[in-house]
Amino acid sequence: MKPIIAMFSLQPDRLRGTAETLLAELPDIEVSRLEFGAVSQQLAELKAADLVVLDAEGLSDGGAEWCRRLKGLVSGPLLLRAQHPLDDAEGFVKPTADPLEMLAQVRILLRLKRREEEVRRQEQKLQQELEKRVLALRETEHRFRVIFENSPDAVFVESDQGLVLDVNPAACRLHGLSKDRLVGIHVTELVPPSQREAVVRDFPLWFSGALQLHEGYSYTADGRIIPVEMKASRIEYRDQPALLLLVRDISERRSGEDRRTATVQGLRAIVGVADDLIACPDMDALHRQAVELARSRLGLERAAIFLSDGRNVFGTFGTTMDGETSDERSHRVTMDEVWRERFRLRGLNEPRWSLSLEPLRNWHEGTMQPHAQGWVAVTPIQTASKSMGVFFNDSAISRTTFDPVRQEIVAVYCSLLANIMERKSAESDRSRLAVAVEQSAEAVLISDLNGTISYVNPAFERITGFRASEVLGLNPRILKSGRHDVAFYERMWARLRAGEAWTGRITNRRKDGMLYEAEQTTSPIRDSKGTVVGYLTVSQDVTRSIQMENELRQAQKMDSIGRLAGGIAHDFNN
Numbered sequence: 035m036k037p038i039i040a041m042f043s044l045q046p047d048r049l050r051g052t053a054e055t056l057l058a059e060l061p062d063i064e065v066s067r068l069e070f071g072a073v074s075q076q077l078a079e080l081k082a083a084d085l086v087v088l089d090a091e092g093l094s095d096g097g098a099e100w101c102r103r104l105k106g107l108v109s110g111p112l113l114l115r116a117q118h119p120l121d122d123a124e125g126f127v128k129p130t131a132d133p134l135e136m137l138a139q140v141r142i143l144l145r146l147k148r149r150e151e152e153v154r155r156q157e158q159k160l161q162q163e164l165e166k167r168v169l170a171l172r173e174t175e176h177r178f179r180v181i182f183e184n185s186p187d188a189v190f191v192e193s194d195q196g197l198v199l200d201v202n203p204a205a206c207r208l209h210g211l212s213k214d215r216l217v218g219i220h221v222t223e224l225v226p227p228s229q230r231e232a233v234v235r236d237f238p239l240w241f242s243g244a245l246q247l248h249e250g251y252s253y254t255a256d257g258r259i260i261p262v263e264m265k266a267s268r269i270e271y272r273d274q275p276a277l278l279l280l281v282r283d284i285s286e287r288r289s290g291e292d293r294r295t296a297t298v299q300g301l302r303a304i305v306g307v308a309d310d311l312i313a314c315p316d317m318d319a320l321h322r323q324a325v326e327l328a329r330s331r332l333g334l335e336r337a338a339i340f341l342s343d344g345r346n347v348f349g350t351f352g353t354t355m356d357g358e359t360s361d362e363r364s365h366r367v368t369m370d371e372v373w374r375e376r377f378r379l380r381g382l383n384e385p386r387w388s389l390s391l392e393p394l395r396n397w398h399e400g401t402m403q404p405h406a407q408g409w410v411a412v413t414p415i416q417t418a419s420k421s422m423g424v425f426f427n428d429s430a431i432s433r434t435t436f437d438p439v440r441q442e443i444v445a446v447y448c449s450l451l452a453n454i455m456e457r458k459s460a461e462s463d464r465s466r467l468a469v470a471v472e473q474s475a476e477a478v479l480i481s482d483l484n485g486t487i488s489y490v491n492p493a494f495e496r497i498t499g500f501r502a503s504e505v506l507g508l509n510p511r512i513l514k515s516g517r518h519d520v521a522f523y524e525r526m527w528a529r530l531r532a533g534e535a536w537t538g539r540i541t542n543r544r545k546d547g548m549l550y551e552a553e554q555t556t557s558p559i560r561d562s563k564g565t566v567v568g569y570l571t572v573s574q575d576v577t578r579s580i581q582m583e584n585e586l587r588q589a590q591k592m593d594s595i596g597r598l599a600g601g602i603a604h605d606f607n608n
Contacts, residue, residue, distance in 0.1 A: 037144055040080055040108075041067045042100070043089035052087070052115075055133045056140060063144075083110055084147050085140065090116035091129055098122070106364055111143040121343055132537060134476075134553065134574060142470045149469075153315060188252075188262075188281040191271050196221040196237050199271060208262075208283065210255035226253045236432065240266045241277050244357020247333040248432065252281060261285055293439050300443030303331045304450055311454050318363070320458055321350035324451050326359055328427065332443060335434075337427045338362065339415070347373050350423075352397055355405060355431060360397040376424045380414055386445035387413040394430040411436060413444050415452045422452045477552075479571040480559070485509045488568070497552075497575045499545035510571070515549050517541040526556070533558050533566055539576070550577040 039056065041049045053065045066079060080086070086108050090097030097114055101122035104112055114123035115136070124146070125139045182189055188205035192198055201216045209216065209224060221237065222230040229251060239245040245266065252260045265280045307327045314320040321339050328337045338352030347369055349362030367373070380386070390412050393404035408430055415423040425448045429436065471478050477494035481487050486509060490502050498513065505512065518541065529536045535557040542552055554573035558566040 037063045037084040037147075038079075038082055039063055039065045039085045039087060039140065040083035041065060041087040041089070042104070043067070044092040048091070049087070049089055052133065052136055055137060059137050060140070077107065080104075080107055081109065083108055085110050085113060085143050087113045087115060087140075088123070089129075090114060096120065102366075110147050113139055113143055132555065135555075138474065138476060138572075141475070145469075145473060146466065185280075188283075190221075190277075190279040190281065191269070192221055192277045192279060194241055194275060194277075196233075198224075199276060205281070208252060208254070208260070208281065224253055226251050226259050232432070239357045239431065240279075241268070241275075242357070243268055245335070245431070246330055249284070249434070252283075296439050297443065300332065300440065301446065304443065304447050307331050308450060308454075311451065312458075314458070317455070317458055318350070320455065322359065322361075325351045325353065328425075328444070328447065329353065332447060333440065334427045334444070335429045335431050337425065339423055339425055341423045342369060342373065342377050342421075345369055347377075349397075349402070352426075354398070355396045357431060362397050362402070364400065365397070365402050376412055376414065377421050378414075379416060379419070379421050386448075387411055387441050389436065394428055396430075405430060408433070409436060411441055411444065413441070413448045415448045415455065417449075417452045417456055420452075420456060422455045425451070474572075475574075477571075477573045477575075479510065479573075480568060481510060481571070482568045483566065485511070485569075497544075497550070497573075498542070504545075513542040515541040515543040517549070530556060530558060530569060540573075542573075550575050551580050552576065 041053060043049050047067075049067055053067060056063060056065055066083075068080070086104055088097055088100055088104060090100070093100060093116075096118055097116050098120055101112060101114065101120050105122050111124035112122065113125035113127065113136075114120055115127055115129055117128060119126035125143050127136050127139050182202050185202055185204055188208040189202040190198055190205055191200040198216050198219050198221065201213055203213075205216060206213055222233050225233050236245060240248075243266075247266075248264050250262060250264060252262045254260065261284050263282045263284050267278050269276050269278045310327060311320060311323060314323050325337045325339060328334045336353035336355075336357075339350045340347055341350060342348070345368070347367050349365035352360050352362050354360045369377075388411070390410045391407065392410055394406055394408040394410065395402050396405045397403075408428060410426055410428045413425040413427075414421060415425050425444065427444060471491050474491060474493055477497045478489075478491040479487060479494055480489040486507060487505050490500075490505055495501055500512070526536045526538075535555060537555045538553075540552050540554050541549055543549055552573040553576050554571060556569055556571040559568040559570050561567050
């Protein structure tokens with residue numbers, strides 16, 4: 035199926051030349067020019083687009099509002115045609131830019147779109163393989179019956195209605211009841227009367243997997259209340275879905291030594307999840323994985339991550355009151371003093387987390403809605419020099435109190451997450467740039483201020499015939515053809531030394547001595563302070579295009595001469 039490019043402008047005809055250029059160079063695409071006022075009528079066409087080009091000329095905010103709106107509607111990348119770039123757009127080109135620059139941007143973004151689709155297909159294959167392995171694991175369930183019977187922790191198998199289907203000897207010892215007495219009993223009979231209502235409320239969350247780790251109390255036959263830690267997971271029991279509940283007596287886990295043990299276990303859990311976070315393919319996957327691992331491996335009840343661009347705060351992923359992971363990327367609020375304090379870079383001696391009494395929020399039907407008043411733990415996600423985001427967690431579902439030890443573990447987790455986010459962001463930027471340059475059809479050359487070549491891409495090798503190893507350290511004058519006078523090069527260097535880009539057609543010489551025509555743009559490379567530190571040259575071999583133009587002119591000339599001769603012959607006959 036042909037890639038579809040949707041082009042938006044206040045005046046669609048203004049993009050006609052750009053559309054014609056794209057269709058001429060990329061005949062296997064479809065281009066549609068849309069008006070801003072027709073978005074709702076052409077929503078299906080917009081969602082099907084592989085790339086959206088937004089012409090921001092005439093928009094008061096430089097296209098910022100339309101960038102945000104379009105990003106919420108389309109699945110493909112966004113190319114902004116404006117005076118200044120925006121964070122919401124993956125690509126950017128100025129209205130005065132050469133059409134070839136627009137063409138290069140389109141090619142790169144379409145390649146990125148195809149790569150993203152390939153990644154999604156691979157993820158589906160991996161998911162199918164995972165399902166096969168889970169099925170094989172279920173088939174070997176009977177092999178672990180010995181472990182079930184001899185586990186020092188109480189183990190319960192419960193139906194979706196909360197009825198006990200099976201127990202091990204440790205469960206009988208915990209409650210002081212025989213197996214015959216426990217099998218068939220309802221789970222509410224195994225907790226103190228004051229907690230039975232909460233168990234009825236939360237059991238569906240346990241069964242669905244939304245709640246996996248919890249501390250509560252067991253109720254024995256002689257009326258004792260024992261603090262326990264419970265871990266839950268879904269299994270297949272006699273061809274029916276069931277809940278496997280591991281219950282551990284933690285009566286003695288109140289001393290300082292036990293709390294230190296909990297800290298060590300939390301740190302080990304963080305180390306265990308580091309590889310999973312590092313392996314995330316992009317930032318969105320990292321944010322989602324960070325929230326889900328915080329719940330499944332650190333035992334948090336609800337979690338969410340928020341980011342900021344300095345002016346606005348926007349969500350990533352979080353947990354709903356149903357215990358499900360929610361995509362909250364469309365949630366945005368304006369940065370105020372409260373949020374500014376949360377994103378403020380903390381000093382070494384400042385607290386790493388804080389509690390805030392405020393309305394608990396729940397993501398529902400695409401909006402963030404207040405739920406009830408409660409305590410929220412706020413932990414900055416920061417490196418030593420940069421704020422990467424803010425991590426929230428609360429106990430809004432169970433309404434249990436906060437554990438300071440666990441919150442210290444969360445602070446360590448956020449430090450790890452900040453470093454991974456910083457590195458992932460830098461890797462993503464470098465990877466996109468490297469792939470774009472390496473796969474570009476145009477020759478790319480980077481040199482220092484003296485013209486010494488430090489990099490060329492594969493397209494340069496293909497066009498010039500020089501290998502990279504042959505030209506690194508040399509000067510681009512190795513390509514001189516002798517067709518241009520000294521004044522030509524003096525004009526070129528005058529623009530570059532003035533900090534301006536030079537664009538024009540130049541005749542170069544390949545390694546084999548053959549000449550070729552190139553459309554070339556050389557631009558200054560600046561460091562973070564704005565100082566020019568080198569030059570970037572992008573060129574395209576247009577020799578064949580020029581030959582075809584010349585041949586066409588010659589054919590037209592000969593046709594005109596033929597018509598003239600025919601007319602003269604006709605006059606002589608008359």
